[in-house]
Amino acid sequence: MARWGHVRAVVTVGLAAFLLPLAPIRAEPAYIPLVRDYVEKRIRPIVETPLVLKAIAEQNAKFGNVSEMDMLVLDETYRSEVNQHQLQMVKLLLDKSVSRYLREKQNASQGAVLEFFVTDSHGLNVGQSTITADYWQGDEQKYLRTFANGSREIFIDRAERNESSQNLETQASFVVMDEENRPIGVAIVTIAIDAL
Numbered sequence: 726m727a728r729w730g731h732v733r734a735v736v737t738v739g740l741a742a743f744l745l746p747l748a749p750i751r752a753e754p755a756y757i758p759l760v761r762d763y764v765e766k767r768i769r770p771i772v773e774t775p776l777v778l779k780a781i782a783e784q785n786a787k788f789g790n791v792s793e794m795d796m797l798v799l800d801e802t803y804r805s806e807v808n809q810h811q812l813q814m815v816k817l818l819l820d821k822s823v824s825r826y827l828r829e830k831q832n833a834s835q836g837a838v839l840e841f842f843v844t845d846s847h848g849l850n851v852g853q854s855t856i857t858a859d860y861w862q863g864d865e866q867k868y869l870r871t872f873a874n875g876s877r878e879i880f881i882d883r884a885e886r887n888e889s890s891q892n893l894e895t896q897a898s899f900v901v902m903d904e905e906n907r908p909i910g911v912a913i914v915t916i917a918i919d920a921l
Contacts, residue, residue, distance in 0.1 A: 754884065756881075756884055756893070756895065756918045757881050759918070759921055760879075760881050760895055760897055760916055760918065760921070761879050761881060761897075763837065763916065763921050764879050764881075764897045764899065764914065764916075765879070767834075767837075768838075768841075768897070768912065768914050769899070769912075771827075771830050772843065772901055772912040773901070773902075774826075776822065776823055776826055777823055777826070777827075777843060777852070777901070777912075778901070778903055778904070778909070780821065780822070780823035780843070780851050780852055781843060781844075781845055781846075781851050781901060781903075781909050781910040782903065782909060784845040784849065784851045785845050785846050785909055785910070788845060788847060788849060791847060791849075796847060796848075796849060796861050796863065797861070799814075799849065799860055799861065800859055800860045800861035802814055802860075803815065803859060803860035803861075804858070804859055804860070807856060807858070812856070814860070815856055818850060818852070818853055818860075819853065819856070821851075821852050823843070823851060823852030824852040824853050824854065826852070827841045827842065827843070827852050827853065827854040828841075828854040828855070830854070831854040831855070834920075835920065836917055836920040837916055837917055837920040837921055838854075838914055838915070838916060838917075839855075839892070839894060839915040839916065839917055840853075840854060840855050840857065840896075840913075840914065840915035841853070841854040841855075841912075841913075841914050841915075842854065842857055842912075842913050842914075843901060843910055843911065843912045843913070844862050844863075844868065844872075844910050844911045844913070845909070845910050846872065846908070846909055846910055847861075847863055848861055848862040848863025848864075848865075848868040848872070848911065849861055849862075849863070850862070851910060862911065862913065866880065866882065867880060867882070867896060867898035867911065867913050868898070868911055870898075871898050871899055871900050871911050872900050872908060872910070872911050875908070876900065877899075877900060878899070879897055879898070879899045880897065880898050880899070881895055881896075881897045882895050882896045882897070883895070884918060890917075892917040892918075892919055892920075893917070893918040893919050894915055894916065894917055894918065895915070895916055895918060896913060896914070896915045896916070897913070897914050897916060898911050898912065898913040898914075899911070899912055
């Protein structure tokens with residue numbers, strides 16, 4: 726009798742598990758695996774080069790003890806230059822060899838890469854292919870979801886339709902590691918999903 730009771734209990738639990746609604750599974754949007762694959766195969770190898778790693782390491786050494794107040798001042802100066810079209814700080818960044826390298830890679834992407842930049846460990850831009858909206862990324866999801874929380878995952882932001890170009894765009898970011906596998910900065914790329 727005890728054996729039948731055990732069988733009945735197992736069947737009851739099995740039926741309950743089958744009949745009760747399962748927790749909804751949130752499927753990721755269709756563009757996420759496509760972008761992740763593109764970043765792994767095309768973008769990460771571009772970033773993991775001596776030129777980029779050296780530029781990030783040099784800026785980390787230069788700004789090792791920079792305060793948040795100093796970063797905010799740098800960011801405000803940069804934004805002000807962009808808004809007033811007085812581009813001294815921006816021009817210095819764009820003229821760096823790492824920026825020219827990123828611009829070349831963007832131009833060779835056949836329209837897939839719309840913006841490409843790397844930051845130091847604080848989230849301050851080291852090199853950039855184009856004029857970015859700001860200089861400090863340390864308060865944004867692209868930095869907070871990667872470097873700030875120690876994640877090795879690629880963070881892919883929500884896709885949005887660009888009003889002027891009508892491109893469906895997203896931004897992907899990941900932590901840049903040095904030769905000793907230590908996190909040193911973040912790589913950020915804006916991708917035209919329709920061009921992949």
